[in-house]
Amino acid sequence: MKKIDVIVKYFYPLAAGIEINVRNVYKHMVSHGWDVTIHTSTDMPEAKNSLPVIDHLDGMNIHRYPWRWYGFVPRIDWAHTPAIALHNFNIFPHSWLLIIVLIRRTLGMSSPKVFLTPHGGFTPEWRTFSPLSRFIKKTYQEILGVHLINAAVDGLRSVSDWEAVESIKHGMRPDIIHIIHNGLEREVYTQIEKLANQVTTDQVRKLGRYLIQIGRIHPIKNQATGIKALKHLPQDIQFVIIGPVTDPEYKKSLDLLISQLGLFDRVHFLGVISGVNKYYWLRHSVVNVHMALWESYCNVIHESMSQGCVCIVSRGTALEELIKDKINGFCVPEYDEVSVADAVKYILDSSHARQILAMRKRNTDFTRGHSWQNISLQVEKMYTTALGS
CATH class of the missing domain: 3.40.50.2000 (Glycogen Phosphorylase B;)
Known part of the structure; x- marks a missing residue:
């Protein structure tokens, strides 16, 4: 079954880099027969709880949840969802989602393949963080984050060669990394x-x-x-x-x-x-x-x-x-x-x-030939290869 649950903190109508990327990759996958559900927050950066809980866009289902300190709890059918795709690398909800996958696998329970696109979230510009936030995120990534990725993630999309090199330097497994750049709108x-x-x-x-x-x-x-x-x-x-x-x-x-x-x-x-x-x-x-x-x-x-x-x-x-x-x-x-x-x-x-x-x-x-349609095909190939379909 060509089905995937996508987790990202913000989505449409916000139109910044990550949101544009997510929208363009998955709307093309919908046209190839994928059932795509976007799990995101009800927030815009400047307006909390301002968006509808249920929405639809470009053939994708959108489920929104209030953002809490622990992120949000997406409604995922863990036993029957073939794949989940995490975007960015927030501490929450990414950490506990990866832990759930590892627990299910350890217990021999059915669990989805996991894909991650950090969009630089694993290798950020630390100067832009407050001292406390920087300490918490760096400590999490060095002690737990990289180990969760290496143990639970089946495929990691890096959007640049630089990001891939930096990720490997910080301990990520090279064999899970796929370099797939961003695309251009039609x-x-x-x-x-x-x-x-x-x-x-x-x-x-x-x-x-x-x-x-x-x-x-x-x-x-x-x-x-x-x-x-x-x-x-x-x-x-x-x-x-x-x-x-x-x-x-x-x-x-x-x-x-x-x-x-x-x-x-x-x-x-x-x-x-x-x-x-x-x-x-x-x-x-x-x-x-x-x-x-x-x-x-x-x-x-x-x-x-x-x-x-x-x-x-x-x-x-x-x-x-x-x-x-x-x-x-x-x-x-x-x-x-x-x-x-x-x-x-x-x-x-x-x-x-x-x-x-x-x-x-x-x-x-x-930039000739860099359409989002071509980029989406590369992402889809990464997913289907790991899924064995």
Whole structure:
């Protein structure tokens, strides 16, 4: 039976990296005859218990539960569910779900195959955690987490080579790891110039020259460095920030920074934009500035490359798998707004037009064939191989 229960803390309507990944992988599996149930919380990051308990999307069943200190308790038929797929690597509910599987297997009881996609959750940027949270999570992972994964998980999908290497360094079994990158939405391969709506095309025309960053408003995405870079750039250069606010306090700090720098009329928070309109914003930007403190594999940089964007990214993360310094973009220290501004000036300098055109072409060439449909087939193959079907 092609059936799978998927556990993830947040899901639609949140449209950040993990949620986009989960939706695109499993909706394609539904089209291949899979029965998919998403188990998730009733929360949005900024609104607790705000979503319906039962829902449906793209042929998937969605069961939502209130989030507690122990996570939530998904209604899983342990004896008859062939597979469960855990996304991210939260302490709860992941730890006790893995323990249940091990107990059932030890007692000879029927139990599902277990798959895990950490999305970098096992190898996070520890600086973004409070001291107490960092101590608790690191202690859990080193003492118990890695042993639970090695004992209970039948297949682990790593979304980047960097994440796979780091996971093995921290003690994970290499034989369970499958490197399957993230994909691109079908809109990438459509006629974006013709399909973008009038509001979007008018906004883009009105703004003129702009930098762009797409991602949730959160300290880990470090929108502050891009904002600071503006003060070193010509007055007509704007900064467009697209994405949901998942950390209201960080948004307040960005508003204060904008006020202190006198950039009210140059920084534009546009909220969530999806589909062809998102890609229209990307392809008409001067550059994508993504100075995130940490990434395991960055959907929005991947998407930007598909539109021929030149990208400036932070050095020292998995972003350097996608962007090679001065080959198809620029890699600079994460807090160095002067280096960001210098890279933007290089791109704007007409004497470098040939080099920039070559970068754009390398990026579009690289992303050909990276559809979510193809990625979903790879994930499905990992599942079916382990299931023996």
